[in-house]
Amino acid sequence: METTIMAITIDPRSAHAPQIQTILTKHGCIITTRLGLHEVSETSCSEVGLIILHIHSSLDEVKVLEKELLEVNDVKVKYMTL
Template sequence: MGCYNVMAVLVNERTSSSKELQDVLTRYGCIISVRLGLHKTGNACSEEGLIILQLCGSLEEIKALEDSLNSIKGVKAKSIELSAE
């Protein structure tokens, strides 16, 4: 199985959703190969950010992660499977 699944996670309410978001990411940590977090910095951290995940797992596990993330208020996740075929 190749690891050609990427998920983008848009977080609109970082402060209020961070604990639940971290809990979900920890629960699915075994299928997350790479996690990259992006947000504006400055005098104060932005309330919105983008997380990019590279995933190595079954399509069922990836779908379960996506559904769990989308159940969090202020979080929107979308996955894509890339293929050379």
């Protein structure tokens, strides 16, 4: 098993969040920590989303997750294995 940190950007966030949520739920057993970030102010809510994942699984499983995420328009994925 490997430890992987994955960063996912979504823009526009509101258009693709449901699809991303479905994919992350499907792979939930390999995700040990999930942190979602976007800027919020009193007058607006950013359309650019960032999700950071801490994953504990084989590299093959990480690549499957990456492939599914990249099938969603306007999504970028980067990861590093520790």
